Amino acid sequence: MTKTTRDIDSVTGVETTGHEWDGIKELNKPLPKWWLLTFYATIVWAVGYWIVYPAWPTINGYTHGILNYSQREIVSQEVVEARASQGQYRKKLEGTPLDAVRLDDDLYRFAMAAGAAAFQNNCAACHGRGAQGLTGYPNLNDDDWLWGGRLEDIHKTISVGIRSDHKESRTSQMPRFGIDKLLPDVDINDVVDFVLSLSGKPTSAAAVARGSKTYTDQCVSCHRADGKGNIELGAPNLADPIWLYGDSRHAVRESISTGRGAMMPAWSGRLDPATVKALAIYVHSLGGGK
Numbered sequence: 209m210t211k212t213t214r215d216i217d218s219v220t221g222v223e224t225t226g227h228e229w230d231g232i233k234e235l236n237k238p239l240p241k242w243w244l245l246t247f248y249a250t251i252v253w254a255v256g257y258w259i260v261y262p263a264w265p266t267i268n269g270y271t272h273g274i275l276n277y278s279q280r281e282i283v284s285q286e287v288v289e290a291r292a293s294q295g296q297y298r299k300k301l302e303g304t305p306l307d308a309v310r311l312d313d314d315l316y317r318f319a320m321a322a323g324a325a326a327f328q329n330n331c332a333a334c335h336g337r338g339a340q341g342l343t344g345y346p347n348l349n350d351d352d353w354l355w356g357g358r359l360e361d362i363h364k365t366i367s368v369g370i371r372s373d374h375k376e377s378r379t380s381q382m383p384r385f386g387i388d389k390l391l392p393d394v395d396i397n398d399v400v401d402f403v404l405s406l407s408g409k410p411t412s413a414a415a416v417a418r419g420s421k422t423y424t425d426q427c428v429s430c431h432r433a434d435g436k437g438n439i440e441l442g443a444p445n446l447a448d449p450i451w452l453y454g455d456s457r458h459a460v461r462e463s464i465s466t467g468r469g470a471m472m473p474a475w476s477g478r479l480d481p482a483t484v485k486a487l488a489i490y491v492h493s494l495g496g497g498k
């Protein structure tokens with residue numbers, strides 16, 4: 209039930225709207241002025257915004273606004289600029305001799321970042337994300353190198369690969385002493401003892417003495433008399449605690465029997481010269497570079 213005449217509420221002294229429900233009257237309390245003004249201002253602001261900035265979807269696009277502002281275009285522009293400045297660094301890296309990259313701080317930083325990224329994309333599958341390697345795939349963090357740890361050695365290894373299809377590939381092959389029956393089993397067993405003794409592993413002294421002769425006859429040409437190996441031939445150091453294929457009797461026997469001969473792809477045709485350089489610099493920096 210409503211009344212139409214002006215009515216002042218007797219308790220609060222405030223005018224009512226004239227609405228009354230079951231004896232409860234509605235006081236006339238309009239919104240504060242500041243609130244209303246703010247509200248109208250936001251409406252005006254929104255209209256201004258529609259005019260200036262992109263706002264409304266249309267059937268085949270959207271209203272661009274008079275500023276023609278586009279975040280997407282700004283990002284594309286930034287990407288183009290980043291590519292261009294990367295391109296400059298790539299060119300510079302390509303033209304700078306390997307040894308000189310270290311002397312240019314900015315270029316070195318770029319090479320390290322590019323090398324780290326390329327390593328994750330191309331090398332981590334075999335050498336591990338941290339370049340820690342695993343059986344048959346060398347750890348690239350230590351200073352034990354099959355083919356040499358100087359910057360230019362590493363660069364060459366990455367460029368031409370190892371036993372790869374590149375015509376200048378690093379290559380060598382240890383004879384398959386067991387498979388090709390170049391040595392009888394007893395001699396192989398004895399030379400296993402001799403190899404293990406080189407890194408101080410406990411073995412039978414009599415077998416070591418017998419194996420020593422076989423080693424001198426068959427192995428020194430590649431692994432050297434002291435067992436320290438030869439980076440010209442990729443022949444591993446047998447006298448240290450680092451093993452490519454493992455130091456168990458079984459693993460060493462298997463190496464001598466099969467000659468192993470792992471393969472690493474050549475990257476010079478696959479990756480551009482600047483990336484190969486960046487990779488060499490990155491790998492060299494991992495801790496073991498010489």
Ligand code: HEC
Pocket residue numbers: 326327330331332333334335344345346348352353354355356362365366370442469470471472473475487488491
């Ligand atoms: C398909 C597996 C594979 C991939 C991929 C691979 N490597 Fe290798 N890499 C090998 C193997 C196996 C060896 C050891 C070869 C041998 O026994 O002489 C090796 C050896 C190396 C060596 C020599 C280590 C030493 O001790 O002299 C370097 C350096 C190297 N890899 C770097 C790289 C880089 C950088 C990449 C990525 C561009 C890469 N490798 C990708 C398998 C791989």
Ligand code: HEC
Pocket residue numbers: 354380381382383385399400403422423426427428429430431441442443444445446450451452453454460463464467468469470
């Ligand atoms: C023609 C050179 C050559 C001769 C001769 C040779 N080796 Fe090797 N040896 C190599 C090369 C190269 C490798 C590395 C293979 C690879 O990287 O896959 C190797 C690897 C090994 C390994 C594995 C080392 C590791 O770190 O896991 C052992 C063990 C070994 N040789 C022992 C011998 C013994 C013992 C003889 C003699 C009976 C011998 N080699 C003769 C070249 C040779």
